[in-house]
Amino acid sequence: MSSRRRAYPQPQYAAAPPVADPSQYQQSPYGAPAVPAVGGAAAGVPAPVAPTYGVDQLNQGFQNMNVGQPSTASPYQQPYNAYPQQVPQQPAAPQQPYDPYQQAQAGLAASGATPYAPQYSAGGAVGGIPSPGTSAYGQPPLNQLYTTDLLRELPPPISDLSLPPPPIILPPNAAVVPTSEDSNANPEYFRSTLNVIPNNHSLLKKTKLPLALVVRPYGDLHIDSENIPVASDTLIARCRRCRGYINPFITLTEQGRRWRCNFCNLQNDIPSGFEYDAMHNPKNKFERPELNHAVVEFIAPKEYMARAPQPVVFTFIIDVSADAVSSGLTSTITRTILESLDRIPNDKKTTKVAFIGVDSNLHFFRFNEGLDGIESLIVSDIDEPFLPSPEGLLVNLDENRPAIEKLLIDFPTFFEGTANVNFALGPALKAGHKMISSIGGKLICFAATLPNLGEGKLSIRDESQSGKQKESQVLLNAADKFYKSFAVDCNSVQVTVDLFLTATKYQDVATLSNLPRFTAGQTHYYPAWTCAKAEDVTKLSREVSEHLSMDIALEAVLRCRGSTGLRMSSFYGNFFNRSSDLCSFPSFPRDQSYTIEVSIEETLTKPVVYFQAAVLHSTCFGERRIRVMNMAIPTSSKIDDIYASADQLAIANFFTHRAVEKALSSSIPDARELLVKSVTDVLNVFKKELISGNVSGSSPLQISTNLRMLPLLLFSLTKHLGLRNEKVPSDHRAAALNNLASLPIPHLIKYIYPAVYSLHNMPDECGLPEQIVQVNEETGEEETISTTEILLPEPINNSKESWENYGLYLIDNSSELFLWVSGDVVPELVQDLFGANSLYEIPTGKTELPEFSIEESEFNYKVRQIIGKIREQRDSITWKNLYVVYGGSSNEPIDISQQRDLMALRLWALSCLVEDKSHTEIGYREFLSQLKSRVAV
Structure with a gap:
């Protein structure tokens, strides 16, 4: 068949002025204006000398900055002569992307060395070429500070939003294996708001910048898609005092027989297994993954198990009320589960499932031997819900596969034509909790109706308060204490609750979302969902299927530690704080991230501080593992070093959590004011402390170039559905706030x-x-x-x-x-x-x-x-x-x-x-x- 690509009329624009050759400009690190290479100055500003230390290539995919302007004329541009009233605009010269690595790469090429760009420079040299300005103590120069006028740089250069954070510059030989390219954590897993840490609390307070860590232990929905090295010999070396795990930044002492902890400075013995394998053959300890990689997994011995790893358990609580049946939710969900049975993690053939239908009664299904052995059991006592059978309700998926398939096929027919409009979610949750509390697992709830019966009964709230000062207290806080207290009970027995909500009417998302929030689950909201729309069915089915196929981690806890003088003070995300620094996850999702605020309690005297996050968990294939992430960051007493290395995306993430917290505890206007004040404080500090000389009041707004997107992001956040200054349906606002508080940085931005x-x-x-x-x-x-x-x-x-x-x-x-x-x-x-x-x-x-x-x-x-x-x-x-x-x-x-x-x-x-x-x-x-x-x- 012939191609239908046409030769359409081309726009008749006047010739554009010649574009300057980019080779005639040198680009300064982190957004310094492009200045002529010859002459060394532009607009009277001396051209700063770019450092030559090695860092990752930032602008891959952004070399052509002529945004929206094709290399050849588009066949779909309207011909200018067809609209004589329009005035064609001259194409602008392409803006050069800022690239802090350009000079380092060019210098290496000129010297004949092979260009090399690790994600983080663990030392002051690249390819064997020492960085200029390295001190006598081996500390290389940190990132240089460059200034941007926000009012002059409009529209804002949004390509910055796709760039990695400023590089972390460490002293030479900071890692125990200097040749390792992976000794510092990839920001996909572990990143800090500041890539230079203030050396005391007063300096941090003076900067008005937050110090926080963003932790995302898993970067993919499936284990096989990740390339994380595994220490499989169950040999785990930890500090006797602080319990930190051995990592690439420890120091070997006494001819390699002992190691000094980089967190608390205590000397520990090197385990003999580091030198010999299981057959007592000598081996090189410097090849061990925990000494070469910032992110590593250990297979844990029995000492790390309170009990043997439990099977994966899914209890499906399905709304079978009139609204759910008429909207098609019941039939869509059962068909989706049926089609996803092969995707549920079940490598060991131990996965268990159970099904509960809910209207004004609880409908249980007991599985006996054979296809005809499915028995429906109805519990009408919702005040004191009980399990109608001691066995046969929670069954092995593999052993009962034919009967489970038959149930899922027949399930919608059991409730056809129902007129029951009630939905006893609270009693159903308590029954599901009783069923799996001895094992743990997931309660996955599918609801199209507001819970209106039994414990946890909810009613429609006054939507007229939306957009007003009291909106948070009236509409965004939990209407019933049952949901938070029940969630805490679930967490204590390793039970996670996930919600899929599809009501066409008010559903009180603000109250229901407490269930996933404190059990490490997630609330998925589908307003006005109906099976009459094929696109609605596709979205719900795909997301439920992906959720069921996710390689979840079970019975997990997260602890983050730092160098002496640092304390983890606040925690944000969907989990429950079991103690001051231990976060509990009955199941650890792979599509969320977590933020931890850090306090500086003592003066930091060392040039580098260290952070470590560890997740102890059971895999869905029955192994107890520990995923450990390590990060080293230099310290400084200079405020310009701190500003030059601030991570604008991580900072935006932190202020998002603070704004959500403020919205729920106070009001939407207070949350918006917090964001504006945060930007104002940063600009005031920069103007007062970092701009030399007297600047008149009419001067454009000044900010460090690596933070030039922060005002745009926080401004955009004030216009987001969750914080918008207008009347918004409370369910939509609550769902938006929930997403803001749980999305990983790439999706959040x-x-x-x-x-x-x-x-x-x-x-x-x-x-x-x-x-x-x-x-x-x-x-x-x-x-x-x-x-x-x-x-x-x-x-x-x-x-x-x-x-x-x-x-x-x-x-x-x-x-x-x-x-x-x-x-x-x-x-x-x-x-x-x-x-x-x-x-x-x-x-x-x-x-x-x-x-x-x-x-x-x-x-x-x-x-x-x-x-x-x-x-x-x-x-x-x-x-x-x-x-x-x-x-x-x-x-x-x-x-x-x-x-x-x-x-x-x-x-x-x-x-x-x-x-x-x-x-x-x-x-x-x-x-x-x-x-x-x-x-x-």
Whole structure:
């Protein structure tokens, strides 16, 4: 079949002015303005000398910063002469990405050395070349401080949001194995808000920056997809005093017979097993994974087990009331569980399952031998719920597979046509707790109805308080103490509660979310869900299936320790604090992260401090393991060192947790004020302490370049659904606050500041497998290799000011995708993408694109590939629904009812453009102007 790629009319723009050759500029570390290489100054500012210490390559994938501007003219750009009233804009010269590694790489290449860029430089040399300025004590220079004027740098350079944190610069030979490239933790697992630690509490307080750790022990939903080294000989060396695990930053003493703890400085004996294997053959202890890798797992001996590892247990509590049956929840869930049985972790064939149907009664199912051995048992006493049988309710999945499959097939028919509108969730939870309390496991609840019967009964609350001062007390706090106290009881017996809520009416998410919050679970909310919409069914089914297939860790505890003088003071996330520094997880999810605030209680006298997080857990395949993460960070008494190494994404994560905490304990306005005050304090400190000379009040806002996205992120957070200053349905707000408090940083940043892609003018290679050019070592010729990675367009700023009225834009807010079709889009694009002859024939709202082959429509194929790539998430169960949004025009032939629905959808999509004004919120430019007035003169 012939290709449908067309030769569309090209826009007739005037020739752009010549773009300066990037090679004529040198780029300074962490965002210094590009200055001419010859002359050494721009705008009267001397060009700072970039350090040459080795660090990771930051801007991979961001070399072409001509965002939204293709290498060749797009076939979908509206011809200029068709709209003579429009004034074409000259394409801007491409902004150079800031790259702190450019100089180091260039210097190495010039010297003939092989460029080498570890994630963190554990020393002052790269490729054998010492860093200039290394002190007599071997401490290399830390990150340099560069200044940005926020008001002059608009629109903000959002490519910064995809960069790793400032590099951690350690002294030479900081690690016991200097050649190890993996001695300091990857920020995907373990990162700090400050990559230079103040050496005393007063200095930390003076900076107004938080000191906190972000811990994410698992980076993938499945164990096999992670590449974490495992010490499999059950030999675990720990400090006798502080109980810290041996790690890459200990010091060997007495000819390697003993090791000095890097946390408390105590000397410990090296275990004999470090020198010999099980057959008593000598081996090199420096090859052990715990001395080479920052993130490592130990297989634990029996001493680390209070009891043998328990089997995986799933108890499914399924709403069978009239609302659940009529909406299709009951049938959808049972079919999804049936189709996911092979995905449930069951390597040892020990996984157990149970099923409870809930309306005004509790419906248990007892399994006997054979397919006909399924017996339904009904308990109507919900005041004192009991188990109707001592056995046969919780059964082995593998041994009872045929009977379980039959139950799941027949399950919806048991409740067809029910008129029972009650839902006794509290009694069902207590019954499930009794069933599995001796083993532990998961209670997974699927509900489409507000719990309205028995213990934990809830009622509809006064939504008129939404958006008012008392909203938090009236709508966002738990309405019944049962849910928190029951969650604490569950945690004590290793039971996790997960919720999947699909009500079309009020469901009190704020109260119910306490169950997962204190049991290390998660609340999944699907407002107005119905099985009549195929996209709703797809989203719920995919997310439930991914949730069931996740390789969970069982009976887990997390402890984080630091060097002498540091204390873990506050903890944020879904878990329960069993003691002052021990976090309890009945099951450890793989799609959440946790934040721990650190206090400095003593003056830090050493040049480097250390942190270690350890998770003791049982795997779903029956092993007791300990995952240990280590991080070393230099200290300094200089405030400029601290600001130059601050991690803006981790800081935004910390302030998000603080804002959520404030919203729930005080009010939404107080949470918003906390965010604005935090930005103001940082700007005041920077102006007072780090800007030399007297600066007049009219000077633009100054901030260190590595923090230039922090004001944008915290401003965007004030416009988020969870903290928005307007009337918001309380269930939606509570669900949003729950997500803000549990999402890992990569997903959280996109949740706060959505990614926007311009599709109508994307480069030709976008939407196709990425092509990598490499040199053949034998022939010396270049070869092009096609990868499986789909190339995405560069994100553009979240502002409609940069949009074309004939454009096509994709918005990704981490939970939904919006495909915005502008009102004046060219007909050829509509035909190629949707197969429609008119803009008004395309389906809007929650839908999917028609599927054309690449021969039929290359553009349709590319856009679907891009959407598919964005939906692929190895570390999250979220499936993102696609909403097609018609941007509208002045002469659209649409009736009033359709206009109402379209207008609501447009407002929802436009709320993702957080840099713009809305009817209740200011834009980012106005926000900066307000900040300017708040910064002390």
